[in-house]
Amino acid sequence: MSRTPLHPTREQIELPMVLDCLSDPIRLAIVYQLAQQERVSSELCCGDFNGLAGKSNLAYHFAKLRECGVMQTRVAGTNRFMRLRREDLDARFPGLLDAVIKSAARDAERLQLLPEGEVVAAD
């Protein structure tokens, strides 16, 4: 349980897999929160998403996001820190991630993107 898990190389990232990842509401919320976090260039760990679903369900979605190349996991002690693979995604699919995040942000309430009554500063 200790080694950092496997991630696909940039070239192995496939468009349909990424779109499928982003099409799930829970995974979209995870990605959205990771994107918010990019602004302060820091990472989030599993526990930060506990509002979205149960632990084992989250682990399932994390694995999918990892396997599809959407995010990266770094192991540190008992924590896993994750971040978007922004560079790789932008290189493979220019403009895609931004379009998805922006579209999601517009529909944030409808999509229940934030766990509790969290508020995000406007751009």
Next chain:
Amino acid sequence: MSRTPLHPTREQIELPMVLDCLSDPIRLAIVYQLAQQERVSSELCCGDFNGLAGKSNLAYHFAKLRECGVMQTRVAGTNRFMRLRREDLDARFPGLLDAVIKSAARDAERLQLLPEGEVVAAD
């Protein structure tokens, strides 16, 4: 079988549904071919996609693309003509469709986007 089928309004189009639509290789290929056709501002009918899958399978995917608001179907005689709902999609999710189409175009071979050995002129 004669009336033009139901389509969601622009506002009813949901991001996760659209992403899910585009995440299926056959549907992505359909959308890709429709996007190519936009250049000559004309439509395609069901038969034009026969290279991608069997008829009933295609009908299934067409229905999904319609229900999710990705494309529109117009009935004319024994034919159904379809086109992308470009304006609606661009209004709801700016830049998304273009990013997907462009990314798909880059990986056209890998994704087997064109039925037979078809060739598309470069941009």
Next chain:
DNA sequence: CCAATAGTTCAATAAACGTTGAACATAGGG
């Protein structure tokens, strides 16, 4: 060393999905 914390893995379940072929509906041409 023990207990608590942080996550993963596994097995089980129900629902959704993609694919198939057969039957059906409709319109148009001889």
Next chain:
DNA sequence: CCCTATGTTCAACGTTTATTGAACTATTGG
């Protein structure tokens, strides 16, 4: 009016998916 071409609908199927709780692993702090 029939025959054909074009698509849709339906039932069946096997597969994949998301979700759950329980068991497990690993690390840290006392």
